[in-house]
Amino acid sequence: MKCAIACGVIEIADFQMAGGAAGRRIVVAMSGGVDSSVVAALAKASGAETIGVTLQLYDHGEATARPGACCAGRDIRDARAVCDQLGIAHYVFDHESSFRSQVVDRFADEYLAGRTPIPCVQCNMGPKFTDLFQLARDLGADCLATGHYVRRMVGADGPELHRAIDPARDQSYFLFATTGAQLDFLRFPLGGMPKDRVRAIAAEMGLGVAAKPDSQDICFVPDGDYAGLVRKLRPAAVAGGEIVDLSGQTLGRHEGIIHYTVGQRRGLDIGGQPEPLYVIRLEPETRRVIVGPRAALAVGAARLADLNVLGPLDRPLTAKVRSMARPVPARLHGHRLVFEAPEFGVAPGQAAVLYEGDRVLGGGWIAETESASLAA
Template identity: 80%
Template sequence: MKADFDLEGRGARPRIVVAMSGGVDSSVVAALAVRSGAEVIGVTLQLYDHGEATARPGACCAGRDIRDARAVCDRLGIPHYVHDHESAFRSAVVDRFADEYLAGRTPIPCVQCNMGPKFTDLFALARDLGADCLATGHYVRRVVGPAGPELYRGVDPARDQSYFLFATTSAQLDFLRFPLGGLPKDRVRAIAGELGLSVAGKPDSQDICFVPDGNYAALVKKLRPQAATGGDIVDMAGHRLGEHQGLVHFTVGQRRGLEIGGQPEPLYVIRLEPETRRVVVGPRAALAVTAVTLSDVNWIGPLPDVPVMAKVRSMARPAPARLFGERLVFDSPEYGVAPGQAAVLYAGERVLGGGWIAATEPAIAAPQAVLQA
C-alpha cells in the first residue's frame, strides 16, 4: 500500500522526518514514507543512559530499540539519527511522574512525553532538518476540516491512542502526520512482514516505558525516598482500619492490596490525603463522581455546538457530559475518577481536546467527621 502524507504543494520531493522508536509501528511508517517517493529521515530520541537502557529489555528507546530502528533505516536506505534527550525526558516525564504520586495523584506519563520530548523536541529537530512534516506511528487520524486539521480516533478501537494526544496543539497538528490511523494493527504487522522488516514480529513496548517491570512504587521510592512514609487507612468517617507503607502503593478506585480484612463489604480507595498521609476507603458507591474541575485545558480547533462525550481514563468508555468553563459535569455519575488523570472530550469520532483532572465532586458527601479532620 501507499500512504497519503498530504504534502501537495510542498515541492517535487517533500522531506519527511519519521519518529522511530524501534518498534513495528514507526518502522512501517518509515517504509510507507519511502514508498510515497519522499525524502525520508529517521530520528530516534535516546531517553535513557545508553548503558543502563541496553540492560532494560522492554523499555522504549533503549539500546536494542535504537539498534532495531537503525537496522530498519539501513534496509530502507534512509539516514537515521539518534539524539540524546535523557535529561529532558527525566525532568519532564520521570521526575514529574514521581512527584505526582508523591502528591497523591495518578499521573499519565505518556501524555507528558508527547507534550515534551516527543512532540516539542522532535518538532524542533524535524524543522532543523528542513522537514515538511513529522510522521509518527500513533493510531489516530488527522483530517483536514473547514478550519484546518482536526484529530480523530484511530479506526482500530483496540489500538486508538487519541486519549494520550489530547494536548496536541493545532499548530503541532498542522505539521504532524499519522499514516497508521486508518489501519488495524494486524495489517500493520502484515505490511512489515511483506517488506521483510526485522521488527515485524517484535512485541509491543509497555505503556510506561521507563518502568519495564511494572513496579511503579519501587521507582517512585527510589527517586523520592519520602514516598515510603506510612500512614493510616481510615473509613469515610475517619475510623482507623489499618496502616499502609506509603501512598505510592494506592490509587483511587483500587480494591486489592488494602490488607484490611474482616469488613462487612468490599472497600475501595476513595481518595488519598497527602497532607495527613491517610488512605480513605469506602464502598463502591462512594466512588461516584458527578463533576470534575479541569486545569491546563487544550482545544484542538473550533468547538462544535453538539453534545460531547468525556473519557476520564484511557480504558474507560466515553460518557455523556456537559462543559461549563473548566467544570465538566457528567450526565450520570462516573466511578474511579482520579486527580492527575485526564478528561478527554469527543464529538463523535473527533477529538476536541481536554484537560487534567484537578479535583472531583463526589456524588455522596463525606461524613462530618472526615470534613473536620
C-alpha cells in the same frame, strides 16, 4: 515490496502535500518498533526524502538492560537497521536529561502528591512532540510522521484529530494535548489500518522488526513496579500512615500512599468489614488513605486544568476519564466537566479527553472531583 506498497496506498496518501511529495522532506519519529518502521517505509514510498530520528531516553548501559522499553539500546539499533535497509538517513539525539526531568521525575512527584499520573501524555507533550518538532524543523522537514494509532483529518476549519479505526489500538486519549499548530505539521499514517495490517506490510517488506513485540505502556517501568521506582527516586515516599473510613475512624495502616490509587480495592489488607472497601481519596499532607463503599466513588463533576481546545466544546459531548474507560455523555461549563450520570474511578492526575463522535475536541487534567451527591 510492490504488494506491501499496494497495501499501504491509503496510508501513503496521508503524506501527499500541496504539489505532491516529490521534492519534500519527511522526518519520521522512530522508536525502533514495527509501527514507526512501517511509517518510515511508507514515507519513503511516497517519493519524499525521508529521515529517521530517534530520541535516546536512557543511558546506553541502562537501556540495554530494559526489555520492553522504547527508545532504548536495542531499539536504537533496530531503528538504524531499518533506515539502512530503506536507504534513508538516521539520526540519534540524546534526550535523557529532558526525559528524566519532564517525564520520570514528574511521574514520581505526582504519585507523592496523591495523584495518578499518565507519563505517556507527558512524554508526548515534551520529548516526543515538542523536542521532535524542533528537530524536524531544524532538519528542514515539511512534516513529522509518527507511528501513533490516531487519524488526522482535514475539516472545514483545518486539521482535526480523530480516533483510529481500530478501537483496540486507538491512542487518541494520550494525544489530547496535541495543539492545532502541531496538527498542521503532524502525520499519522497508521490510524486508518489495524495492527495486523501494519505487521503484514513490515513482513512483506522484509523488515527485521516485523515480529517484534510492542513496547510497554510505561517504558521506564518495564516490570510494572511503579511504587518501587518512586521509592528509588523519592525515598521519602515510604513514609507510612493511617487507613481511615469516611468518618475518620482508623481501620489500619499503610506503608506509603504511593501504593494506592483512587478506585483501588485490592491490597488494602483490612479485614472484618461488612462490605468491600475502595480507595475514595488520598491525603498526602496527612498521609491518610480514605476508604469507603463503592457508592462513595460516584463522581458528578470534575474540574479540569490546562484545558487544550481542538474543537467546539459548547455542546453535548462524551468524556473519557481513563485510558481504558468508555467515553460517557457529559457537558463542559468553563473548566467544570459535568457527567450526565455518576462516573466511577475518576482520579486526580488523570486526563479527561473530550469527543464528538470520533473527533477529539480537546481535554484537560483532572484537578479535583465533586461527589455525585453534591454536583448539580
